[in-house]
Amino acid sequence: xxxxxxxxxxxxxARRASRQLAGATSGDKNAAxxxxxxxxxAARPALMDANALDLQAGRDKGLDTALLDRLALxxxxxxxxxEGLRQVAALPDPCGEITDLxxxxxxxQVGKMRVPxxxxxxxxxxxxxxxxDAASLCLKSGNATILRGGSEAIHSNRAIAVCIGQGxxxxxxxxxxxxxxxxxDREAVGxxxxxxxxxxxxxxxxxxxxxxxxxxxxxxxxIKHLDGICHVYIDDKANLDKALAIxxxxxxxxxxxCNAMETxxxxxxxxxxxxxxxxxxxxxxxxxxxxxxxxxALAPVNVASEEDWGTEYLGPILSIRIVDDMDAAMDHIDQxxxxxxxxxxxxxxxxxxxxxxxxxxxxxxxxxxxxxxDGFEFGxxxxxxxxxxxxxxxxxxGLEGLTSQKWIVLGDGHIRQ
Numbered sequence: 551x552x553x554x555x556x557x558x559x560x561x562x563x564a565r566r567a568s569r570q571l572a573g574a575t576s577g578d579k580n581a582a583x584x585x586x587x588x589x590x591x592a593a594r595p596a597l598m599d600a601n602a603l604d605l606q607a608g609r610d611k612g613l614d615t616a617l618l619d620r621l622a623l624x625x626x627x628x629x630x631x632x633e634g635l636r637q638v639a640a641l642p643d644p645c646g647e648i649t650d651l652x653x654x655x656x657x658x659q660v661g662k663m664r665v666p667x668x669x670x671x672x673x674x675x676x677x678x679x680x681x682x683d684a685a686s687l688c689l690k691s692g693n694a695t696i697l698r699g700g701s702e703a704i705h706s707n708r709a710i711a712v713c714i715g716q717g718x719x720x721x722x723x724x725x726x727x728x729x730x731x732x733x734x735d736r737e738a739v740g741x742x743x744x745x746x747x748x749x750x751x752x753x754x755x756x757x758x759x760x761x762x763x764x765x766x767x768x769x770x771x772x773i774k775h776l777d778g779i780c781h782v783y784i785d786d787k788a789n790l791d792k793a794l795a796i797x798x799x800x801x802x803x804x805x806x807x808c809n810a811m812e813t814x815x816x817x818x819x820x821x822x823x824x825x826x827x828x829x830x831x832x833x834x835x836x837x838x839x840x841x842x843x844x845x846x847a848l849a850p851v852n853v854a855s856e857e858d859w860g861t862e863y864l865g866p867i868l869s870i871r872i873v874d875d876m877d878a879a880m881d882h883i884d885q886x887x888x889x890x891x892x893x894x895x896x897x898x899x900x901x902x903x904x905x906x907x908x909x910x911x912x913x914x915x916x917x918x919x920x921x922x923x924d925g926f927e928f929g930x931x932x933x934x935x936x937x938x939x940x941x942x943x944x945x946x947x948g949l950e951g952l953t954s955q956k957w958i959v960l961g962d963g964h965i966r967q
Contacts, residue, residue: 553733557741560696561748563726564669568694570724572666576643578721579690586717587635590628593713597623600709608702620676623706631682634932638686641931644950645692648958659960664953666692668750671742673698673764675756678706685714685728687934691952694727698742701734743768755935773947775938777862777888778808780920783879785896786819792917793895797828799919800893802835806864808936809891809923813859813869815879821872825849837866844872859886876901880908887911889938891923912938912945
């Protein structure tokens with residue numbers, strides 16, 4: 551197989567399909583999603599058989615238990631995929647929405663209309679259910695998509711693609727609206743991220759090394775975040791019961807996720823009151839603590855190195871620093887944060903508003919766990935990923951983040967004088 555020509559053919563097909571999708575009605579897109587859900591339900595045995603091939607290949611390659619768990623299509627995971635399609639079908643369609651329409655002195659009307667981005671390439675690892683998440687969001691937002699999953703899930707992704715194709719056919723939408731890359735050749739990724747003639751946006755979902763590579767080499771715009779180095783700052787005006795609950799939940803609700811807290815900042819005015827209790831709770835939960843000199847004077851924790859402040863652990867390890875005040879906390883965040891999510895725990899209105907205004911991250915919270923930084927929790931229904939960029943989409947990227955706006959002008963024979 552000539553990978554370069556194969557990928558360009560996918561690109562040409564996707565570009566043609568994107569024009570047809572741009573004219574599809576909400577009813578057409580919803581019908582495709584619901585038909586795909588029915589196809590998935592009917593194909594459970596085939597999905598399980600395909601997934602068994604991937605799991606066996608993974609075991610043969612020595613994949614660890616965590617990766618195999620992410621790869622598995624259990625009945626519950628398939629249920630979730632089906633429910634996800636139905637949820638996306640129930641979401642409002644952003645395409646075609648016209649805003650800011652106003653008359654100009656010339657008599658024309660000028661406004662903005664929300665439109666699809668066009669063709670979206672999505673590169674992801676391990677979890678085959680991402681195939682459904684990505685396909686459904688792109689389809690509902692009117693975008694054609696090229697999906698390049700990990701080689702370890704190739705059989706599962708192919709089986710899922712058949713169900714998506716059945717949904718598209720049932721709704722009379724082009725089969726090339728959703729294409730799954732059939733080759734496991736790594737060259738396919740390099741081609742996909744440089745096909746700026748056919749692809750409008752790339753969304754990488756995976757480890758830091760994958761995203762760094764794509765950010766470095768892509769000739770296409772990329773929606774991405776590299777790290778989730780999230781902070782919680784406990785102010786000296788905090789309600790300590792709230793602070794305890796938020797700090798524990800932010801770290802221990804789930805470890806291997808990008809919105810888990812990795813560094814806890816505590817104002818020195820309350821450190822002596824709350825740190826020993828926090829250390830005990832974290833210790834009971836098996837969390838290793840690494841702290842600054844002041845932290846170590848108040849609790850039995852290991853020494854935090856300079857590297858720790860900039861590390862995304864994705865595990866039961868937490869860095870703790872005692873700071874003089876909120877300004878010192880914001881200075882620390884400015885230096886070490888990955889611009890993902892930061893939270894302040896405080897009952898002081900003025901301070902919390904300053905924190906909202908001055909902390910430059912994609913999500914900033916008051917008195918809430920960082921674990922809420924999620925598309926579903928924000929009411930987006932689902933998300934394609936998290937963006938820490940400042941252009942276009944920022945934070946959890948849902949349907950609206952997969953669209954743009956164009957100016958529209960409504961006239962009736964108007965000419966410029």
